[in-house]
Amino acid sequence: MNQQQGEALVKAQTTSEPSTQKAQSQPRYLLVSWILLFLLGVLFFLASIFDLLADIRTGLPSDHLEAFHALTGLTWSNAQQSTPQIVHYVTTLEITYAVHEMVFALLFLLIVTFPFRRRARWSWWACWVPMLANLTYTFALAHYSTTTLIYSLIADIALPILLLIHIPAFFRKQ
Numbered sequence: 001m002n003q004q005q006g007e008a009l010v011k012a013q014t015t016s017e018p019s020t021q022k023a024q025s026q027p028r029y030l031l032v033s034w035i036l037l038f039l040l041g042v043l044f045f046l047a048s049i050f051d052l053l054a055d056i057r058t059g060l061p062s063d064h065l066e067a068f069h070a071l072t073g074l075t076w077s078n079a080q081q082s083t084p085q086i087v088h089y090v091t092t093l094e095i096t097y098a099v100h101e102m103v104f105a106l107l108f109l110l111i112v113t114f115p116f117r118r119r120a121r122w123s124w125w126a127c128w129v130p131m132l133a134n135l136t137y138t139f140a141l142a143h144y145s146t147t148t149l150i151y152s153l154i155a156d157i158a159l160p161i162l163l164l165i166h167i168p169a170f171f172r173k174q
Contacts, residue, residue: 026169033165034117037127041109044130048101048152055098061089063151067144069101104130124170127163134159 028062029086033068041057065076068090071077080087108130134155142152 009047030166030169033162034112036158037162038109039118039156040162040169041105041112044105044108044155045102048105051101052095052098054089055094058092063145063148064094064141065145067141067148069156070144101133105131119169121170124163125167127159130155131159 051061059080060076069075072111074082076087079090108127111123111126116127134152138149138152138156142148
């Protein structure tokens with residue numbers, strides 16, 4: 001390669017870099033909403049860890065105590081004394097549920113971190129899947145406890161808003 005070809009190659013690379021940078025840049029609102037989406041995934045993950053730790057420590061997370069009492073008519077401590085086999089079963093279910101939450105949180109984080117950032121359209125659709133679990137949780141349990149309902153509504157409201165904000169990035173005509 002002679003010097004003229006080398007200079008032409010360098011010139012071509014430097015003139016194409018701004019267009020490459022423009023293609024990779026995104027509006028600030030998309031970056032902020034992506035960060036919030038990622039943090040929501042972290043919240044999903046941490047909630048499952050905290051529930052799992054509470055299940056191991058006391059058998060039931062503290063934010064589930066009110067729902068347990070509303071559904072059974074017993075406090076958790078009364079149930080532990082009067083029906084230890086049922087308490088063991090409930091704790092086993094809680095642990096299993098927390099592990100399932102953790103797995104789905106990890107999958108959500110992986111999807112948001114890699115294919116979602118690359119604007120793979122399927123990843124936008126896949127990020128809606130947690131809404132099924134979120135809404136089921138809200139309608140089945142969270143409404144029995146004000147604290148749990150507030151936690152639940154954060155996910156129920158934030159996830160759709162953050163995904164809808166990304167519509168232009170995923171569905172704009174090329």
